[in-house]
Amino acid sequence: MEDLKAFLIEKVLLFESDTLASGTEKVLQKVRRDKTSVPVIHVTYNSSSIIAGADKTLTAIKSYVADNQTSAEVITVGCAGPANYEPLVCVQMPGKNRLFFRNITEEKVDSLLNGVFHSDINDDDLLGQTGEKGFGLWPGIPFMNELPFFALQKRVILSNCGCYNPESIEEYISRGGYRTFIKTIRHYTSEEVCDIIERSGLRGRSGGGYLTGLKWKQALTTPSNSRYLICNAKESDPGSFSDRTILESDPHRLIEGMAISAYAIGASNATLYLKSGSDHALARFLKALERAREYSIIGHDIYSSGYNLEITVRVEPGAFVCGEETALINSLEGKRGMPQLKPPYPTSSGLAGKPTVINNVETLMNVPLIMQYGPEWFRGFGTEKSPGTKILAITGRGRMSGVVEVEMGTTIRKVVEDIVDGIRDGKDFKAVQMGGAAGTFIAESDLDTPIDFEALKEKGITMGAGGFVVIDDSSCMVDLVRYYMEFIRGESCGKCIPCREGTGRMLEILESIIKKPASEDSGTTLERFKGVMQLETISSVMKDTSLCGLGQTAPNPFMSALRNFREEFEEHIFDRKCRANVCRGLRTFIINVEKCTGCTVCAGKCPVNAIYGTRLQPFFIVEDKCIGCGICYDVCKFSAVIVK
Secondary structure, three states, X not given: OHHHHHHHHHXXXXXXXOOOOHHHHHHHHHHHOOOOOOOEEEEEOOXXXXXXXXXXXXXXXXXXXXXXXXXXEEEEXXXXXXXXXXXXXXXXXXXXXXXEEOOOOHHHHHHHHHHHHOOOOOHHHEEEEXXXXXXXXXXXXXXXXXXXXXXXXXXXXXOOOOOOOOOOHHHHXXXXXXXXHHHHHHHOOHHHHHHHHHHHOOEOOOOOOOEHHHHHHHHHOOOOOOXXXXXXXXXOOOOOOHHHHHHHHOHHHHHHHHHHHHHHHOOOEEEEEEEOOOHHHHHHHHHHHHHHHHOOOOEOOHHXXXXXXXXXXXXXXXXXXXXOHXXXXXXXXXXXXXXXXXXXXXXXXXXXXXXXXXEEXXXXXXXXXXXXXXXXXXXXXXXXXXXXXXXXXXXXXXXXXXXXXXXXXXXXXXXXXXXXXXXXXXXXXXXEEEOHHHOEEEOHHXXXXXXXXXXXXXXXXXXXXXXXXXEEOOOOHHHHHHHXXXXXXXXXXXXXXXXXXXXXXXXXXXXXXOEOOOXXXXXXXXXXXXXXHHHHHHHHHHHHHOOOHHHHHOOHHHHHHHHHOHHHHHHHHHHOOOOOOOOOEXXXXXXXXXOOOOOOHHHHHOXXXXXXXXXXXXXXXXXXXXXXXXXXXXXXXXXXXXEO
């Protein structure tokens, strides 16, 4: 290993020419396992695959290799993208392309490996192959990039994910890793790096999409004896997991991106800000950081360049609001995570009062690639004002879920219909929610909107960190708005009155229209209607007067749902009806007299005594007294209670 380390440093990292020697390339091919003399088995091992049973699959594969005394190598890799295919197993036979298999539980391991090793492959779990189209081809098996889930993707940031051992710095270097960083600190000034990033048009991949290079210049040109870089990897939005996926799958590229970015702003200290509970991501990153120090990527006078860099990790239980820059800084300084008035902005006065740049994981992952291939390369895909790609974390009711990377300008419809492959279980599409908890609901009429900053802003849609929730017609939009408002209300820091009081009042009104009161009259209906009208006023005030982005964007779910699904709100208010039968408080229950045995259980459990009858005779529900709690439905053993 030491010999390999010395070789990689001398012949790769410090090699001045962009074209490596042929002998060096042969060694790197071996490290990458482009071609192998023994079978190689790759097992996805990340948070989502572990939940699906990858730990048991990995154990079963290792047992198979030991029991059969094969020379096969077993390697753990990061997430390849499709979460509903986990655990994903890739088998590379000598002289052949890699084969990918989905949903390989421990019970399937023996038959899978027996089939591949003896050229008797079971097609049931087979996904496809990767590699050359000539030599090594498996006839009749499609290539992975031809599958609908991958065909429309532009995997730039995710190009290494699921392909190599994320804890192996040797494999990362063999794929071109860290050469760009060494070249940058030896041949470019900080100003030149900032210029390159600005010319690329890279925009922050969260929030408002501010130009990254311009942000760096603001910090670099602020007079100070020290500066700081912070990588915000704190994902707190329900359904967001793209940062975690990157940390678990390609931590070395993130380290390289942080290192180049720190150099560009003149910082010798960089911090990864991670939320507690991200144990697997933390372990992977710390291991990668340790290996980077072993190779002197991190440390003092890095490869005689005169540049010093230390990267630390801070794991914080900080609330959702700590995603806001000033609240994050307060959290790092040991203070309560609450936002501050701006200006001053962190680029002029941030951590410890020093110029500080805060970028998210996705933004920093682009930096090594831009420095390697140039700003014109980066502008070669995406749109004019939004170049590059966007990572989406897809969840919800689509046929496919997971992490995808699409070119900026790709329409929402293409993602839903082609990558996600539509709605599962025979349901119909209703909406897409983008932008996280404070995001927006997108109806069918807006599906042709391109995913880029300008187009989304024009439609009033927030991009956020890339959450992409697919919603079908079994969901109630009013209840979804209530769910997100409940989340936001709980995460508000309470510092400013508009957010503290506004979120509470909005939640109160929303809860009132999804519940059926014990007594109902025209005055109650009018009050509910006035409440919804009040919601619009509260939303406007919160947007204009809240201190930070949380309060300013908190009304987004309600406003977008009301704009696109107003009829559902009206049904809840006037008809006291939930078309999806999700709002328990609005459900009307009746008893099927043909099934009712008169056991009296439902009557005994009813909290408002709305069920009458004679024992051993069919019972009935008095609708005017029923509050729709559903207890009768839950306790009936004969399926006699039904939703009207």
